Amino acid sequence: MKIQRLAIIGVGLIGGSLAQALRKADAVVEVVGCGRGKPNLEKAVELGVIDRYTHDIGEAVGGADMVFVAVPLGAMKSTFQAMRGNLSPNAIVTDGGSAKASVVRDITEAFGELPSNFVPGHPIAGTERSGVEAAFPTLYQNRRIILTPLNSTNPDALAKVDAMWQLCGADVTHMEVEHHDEVLAATSHLPHMLAFSLVDVLAQMKENDEIFRYAAGGFRDFTRIASSSPVMWRDICLANREALGGMLEQFAAELTRLSEILREGDGDHLLEIFERAKAARHRFAD
């Protein structure tokens, strides 16, 4: 597979790394970047991530056979609206959004129907850094990419997006939209909410400077994800608010139950929870 013209809408860590990986695999002829910040786009040209750029989304997608949308979830709908009427007839559109139901809804509303050449996707990769300077060609190596095709999705478009990610060294799987959103709410969105929220609660306590002074290594690891982009996470939480809201409520109830177990001094019950958790974590990580 060779992409003739790849349009990257949003040239940051995610979009930039895809362009670099495809270039490295010799799987793309031309890369057009699109974004709002001129310095970032000029940097992207300078680094060889893209060949040229435009600030106009309609212009960027013109003549492209593959369009990758890597804008914040809150900007998806307006991005799709700007694309409408400017895509080549066979152009394939895919994205990197961390929630999928909202993206499917946004493109459907923007286009007036769900385009069959749209393949919703989510690369499970990233770092806390952002911008094209953070991009690197091996970001997706051995990382999971979840595609969430719908019944109406064109199988050829899906196969090409599959192939594109495999060329980046990624491990591609398919999942239903709703299932993706639940799995991600559990493993990513809820933990981020907990980390942000815990740091915020502690920061508002009296003598919080002292509190943070005694925060040891484990706490640093635990709250590292609270260093991620607040704007990106606001968008993700809002986009996946249904799945995430339910889990937050469920988890709050679980904590209330835990505080009752504590008050009762029920050590056996605590031990049972802790042992189950340790065993479960051991099954999936070091």
Added chain:
Amino acid sequence: MKIQRLAIIGVGLIGGSLAQALRKADAVVEVVGCGRGKPNLEKAVELGVIDRYTHDIGEAVGGADMVFVAVPLGAMKSTFQAMRGNLSPNAIVTDGGSAKASVVRDITEAFGELPSNFVPGHPIAGTERSGVEAAFPTLYQNRRIILTPLNSTNPDALAKVDAMWQLCGADVTHMEVEHHDEVLAATSHLPHMLAFSLVDVLAQMKENDEIFRYAAGGFRDFTRIASSSPVMWRDICLANREALGGMLEQFAAELTRLSEILREGDGDHLLEIFERAKAARHRFAD
């Protein structure tokens, strides 16, 4: 300062590392280990961490001028009971328990009064590993040690425990018992509860294998502390249940409030929380 005979009750990571650090500083003549597991104690002799061992606490503390108690919080009271009547008149006793009010209560009950030569302490150091084989002499280098002396604490005993930890390269501070327990509930006990609880909740979801399969790097960091010893954490949570229970309830209420903010789609409010948290974390960590 030179300790003539150091008794280490509980020869694991914490107790073993203290013995190694003091030996390295040439600050101790003889180290007597005490514990229940024979293989661990034999290993400790083999590794040169202790000179000899006994399973009898009364015998271990006999003739010691410094006693360091590094047993699980749940074993503190019986350990102190076994010491009573066997200590040398000027022996100093200190400990490494992660909650301090409960240890002060335990020794007071065991001795019938609070001994003035007891200096409650808590080294903020450790790894997820345990046992004497995990011990190393630089564990306390540049780490914080909190001592929580009481009004009745003998100033000479406090000065000696201060000096002991400084010889290990640690940064020693003093704090009130209740304040220590609140700071630690916030920065350590609550995060551990959240990590154990989150992993447990996810492990009980349908298709939990799939959920964990898509858990990326951030989730691993976030839940690493759920690999810690379940028994140790049961003891810590029970020992500090007052401070911890209040914080759990407060945090559960905060999560419920967050789920309402989500339901209302109040992005500005979310952004405010996330930005405050990111800024607060930036103040204390990388």
